[in-house]
Amino acid sequence: MDKYGVILFNTSSAAIQAEAVLNKAGLNVKLIPTPRELSSDCGLSLRFDWKFIIEVQAHQDNGRLDAAGIYPLPDG
Amino acid sequence: MIYVDYAATSWPKPKEVLSAMTDFLEYSGGNPGRSGHRLSIAAARIIFGAREAVAELFNISDPMRVIFTYNVTYAINLAFRGLLKPGDRVVTTSMEHNAVMRPLRALEKAGIELTVVPCGPDGSLDLEAMRKAITGGTRLVAMTHASNVVGTILPVKEVANLAHEAGAYLLVDVAQTAGVVPIDQPAQGIDLLTFTGHKGLYGPPGTGGLVLGERVDIAELEPLVRGGTGSKSEYEEQPDMLPDKYESGTINSVGIAGLGAGIRWVQSRGVESIRAHEAGLNELLLSGLQNIPGLTVHGTCDPSKMTAVVSCNMAGQHVSEVGLRLDDEFGILCRVGLHCAPAAHKTIGTFPEGTVRLAPGVFTSLEDIGTVITAFEKIAVQHG
Numbered sequence: 001m002d003k004y005g006v007i008l009f010n011t012s013s014a015a016i017q018a019e020a021v022l023n024k025a026g027l028n029v030k031l032i033p034t035p036r037e038l039s040s041d042c043g044l045s046l047r048f049d050w051k052f053i054i055e056v057q058a059h060q061d062n063g064r065l066d067a068a069g070i071y072p073l074p075d076g
Numbered sequence: 077m078i079y080v081d082y083a084a085t086s087w088p089k090p091k092e093v094l095s096a097m098t099d100f101l102e103y104s105g106g107n108p109g110r111s112g113h114r115l116s117i118a119a120a121r122i123i124f125g126a127r128e129a130v131a132e133l134f135n136i137s138d139p140m141r142v143i144f145t146y147n148v149t150y151a152i153n154l155a156f157r158g159l160l161k162p163g164d165r166v167v168t169t170s171m172e173h174n175a176v177m178r179p180l181r182a183l184e185k186a187g188i189e190l191t192v193v194p195c196g197p198d199g200s201l202d203l204e205a206m207r208k209a210i211t212g213g214t215r216l217v218a219m220t221h222a223s224n225v226v227g228t229i230l231p232v233k234e235v236a237n238l239a240h241e242a243g244a245y246l247l248v249d250v251a252q253t254a255g256v257v258p259i260d261q262p263a264q265g266i267d268l269l270t271f272t273g274h275k276g277l278y279g280p281p282g283t284g285g286l287v288l289g290e291r292v293d294i295a296e297l298e299p300l301v302r303g304g305t306g307s308k309s310e311y312e313e314q315p316d317m318l319p320d321k322y323e324s325g326t327i328n329s330v331g332i333a334g335l336g337a338g339i340r341w342v343q344s345r346g347v348e349s350i351r352a353h354e355a356g357l358n359e360l361l362l363s364g365l366q367n368i369p370g371l372t373v374h375g376t377c378d379p380s381k382m383t384a385v386v387s388c389n390m391a392g393q394h395v396s397e398v399g400l401r402l403d404d405e406f407g408i409l410c411r412v413g414l415h416c417a418p419a420a421h422k423t424i425g426t427f428p429e430g431t432v433r434l435a436p437g438v439f440t441s442l443e444d445i446g447t448v449i450t451a452f453e454k455i456a457v458q459h460g
Contacts, residue, residue, distance in 0.1 A: 010317040011307050012109030013140060016117075016124040033112025042307040043112055044120065 003050040004073040006032070007065065008039050015044040018065045025059065027052050038071055047073065077407040078444045082437030083224055083252060083385045084411050085274045085281060089338070093278055096122075096337030100330050108329055109306040119329055126336030127319070133254070133277075133339055133347075134261040134269060134287055140318040141288040144332055148251045148272035149175040150300070151286040154322060155247055155268045156180065156218070158297040162187025164215035167244075169201055169230065170194045170423045171223045174416045176249055180218065195423050198376045199228030207238050214244040221253040225420040225431065226375030227358075227385030229257065236265025245292065251275060255342045256383055257351060267291050276350075277342060278438075279335030282328045294318060301325065350438055354384035357436045357445050361386055364449030368456050374424050374431060387424070387431035390452075393459055395432050402432075406451040410434050 007029075009015040015031060022029045027048060034045040048056055050072055059065050079087050100122060106115030108123045124139070131139040145151040156179045160166065168180060170192050184190045191209045195201050201219075210217060217239040222229045232248055239246040247268040250259060255276030261269050266289055273283030288294065299314055303324035308315040315321060342350065358379040365373050370391035376382050390398050399412035413430040414421055421427035436445065 010315070011140075011305075011320045012120050013124055013127065013319055014317075016120050017139070019121075020124075031112065031117045043110055043309075044117070045112075 004047050005050040005053055005056065006035060006038060006071055006073045007046040007048065007056065007060075007067045008034060008069040008071070009042050009045065009066065010068045012042055012044045014066045015042065015046060018046055018067065021059060021064050022046065022048070022056070025055070027055060035073065037074055039069070042068075077409065078440070078447055079409050080434045080436045080440060080444070080448060081409050081411050082275065082440075083383075083415075083433060083435035086276065086278050086437050088439060089280065089334070090278055090341045092341050093280070093334045093337045097280065097330050097334040100333035104333075107306075107326055110326075122333045122336065123327065123329060126332045126339070129336050129339040129343070130271075130285060130287065133343065134259050135263070136261055136287055136289075143286045143288070143319045143322040144327055145284050145286060146282055146328060147274075147284040148249060148270050149284075151270035151284050152176055152218075152247070152249060153179050154286055154300040155270060155297070156183060156216075157300055158322075159216060159245070159268075160188050163189070165189045165191070165211070165213055166216045166218060167191045167193060167206070167209045167214055168218045169206075169220065171199050171201070171225070171228065171230070171420045172218075172220055172417065173224050173249065173251070173420070174418070175251070176218055176220065177417075177419055192419070195228075197424050198374070199223045199226045199420065199424060200376065200381075201230045201235070203231060203234055203238075206235055210238045210242045210244060212242055214239070214242045216245050216247060218247040219249070221248050221250045221259070222257065222383045222385070223375075223417070223420055224252050224385065225415050225417050225433065226387050226424060227252070227382035228376055229253070229381055229383065232264045232266065240265060252383055252385065255339070255347060255350065256354060258347045261287060261289060265289075273331070273335040273338065276437075277335060278338035280331045283331040283335040286322070288318075294321060297322075299324065345438070353438065354436065355379040357440055357442065358382070358384040358386065360442055360445045361434060361436065361448065364445070365452060368449075368452055370456050370459070371452060374426065384436050386434045387426070388434070389426065389429070389431055390456060390459065393455070395430050398432050398455060401455055402451060406447070408448055408451055
């Protein structure tokens with residue numbers, strides 16, 4: 001069963017920018033409304049396949065994502 | 077019909093701009109950054125694409141430092157009102173448009189100290205006078221990149237050096253030059269760049285923005301308007317993230333879709349190539365007009381030192397009469413009067429009458445300029 005992760009952002013512009021960064025890196029991501037149980041910081045978040053958490057985290061650590069947080073999606 | 081009023085707004089707009097706007101409304105009409113559904117996301121992608129286009133155009137690495145506003149006037153007001161406090165020293169030039177001058181005069185009444193550096197009768201800036209005006213403790217230097225009356229281009233990089241040596245920020249109003257003269261914001265030392273979308277960027281009215289250079293600390297810049305941003309919705313205070321801090325309320329999304337397409341269109345032609353085309357038109361226009369008896373052409377009259385904005389006066393005729401005759405009898409559309417820049421007209425000696433201003437653009441041909449010159453010759457002869 002697939003498990004998803006979700007990347008939260010402070011602004012929707014940052015979410016759109018990160019989508020392009022991760023797509024370009026070959027990672028399949030999807031913009032979704034931010035899950036209420038995680039945060040209401042910004043209306044848009046990025047959902048990704050949790051098996052790519054290492055790659056996603058690496059992009060964040062390199063300053064290419066500007067994420068406000070990266071979490072496993074509850075009940076994924 | 078010959079449209080030579082590009083300094084007021086460019087017309088016609090490229091087909092790509094029109095289709096970007098109709099496509100936006102038809103296929104991506106959601107509210108960007110608000111809802112999470114496909115139409116909202118499609119809209120947000122288009123807005124972000126426009127943000128990237130602006131960043132590329134001015135050679136800024138971070139598109140988040142592009143703040144969209146409803147016009148350049150709003151962007152200038154945001155910068156002034158967000159940054160300046162009573163007691164701050166501000167230096168500007170006598171060639172400014174009222175978009176710069178009026179907010180500064182109002183802030184002067186509220187306690188800022190304003191110095192207006194006089195320019196020469198051709199609109200040029202005396203750097204030595206600027207150097208004397210920018211003293212230690214100056215908070216901001218605000219200047220136009222090129223005059224909207226006579227097209228004279230001011231030395232931005234040199235003023236940036238003076239401003240930065242004194243510890244001041246430099247704001248440059250590029251309303252007349254974006255898309256028309258190459259601009260490299262970091263290389264030219266522009267801290268606060270304010271632009272309009274509907275002139276040389278060929279977007280629609282209702283678009284513009286403020287681009288923040290790397291030196292500007294956003295903690296020092298208060299928003300002009302506060303409200304919903306689609307982010308930090310649980311808080312009743314304004315978020316401090318870019319660009320949301322300065323973009324409250326639903327953005328002019330369809331306009332920005334058009335602006336993004338306009339910038340891409342300008343980039344596909346190349347700003348250098350547009351500059352060369354306009355310089356060619358300008359050269360013919362200047363030489364033709366200068367040969368007409370009774371006609372005074374203002375400014376530097378040197379296409380390498382100006383944008384394609386030419387101001388003139390016909391002896392014995394009010395500019396309003398000339399403008400009406402050009403429209404009625406020759407189908408030539410231009411702007412006459414003071415062009416919202418009384419200080420600039422005082423500087424060049426045409427206040428309060430104003431001038432006839434001819435501003436060709438990308439879609440103007442050399443043949444059109446020939447027709448304009450012939451019309452002026454006829455008006456001059458009939459009057460004489």
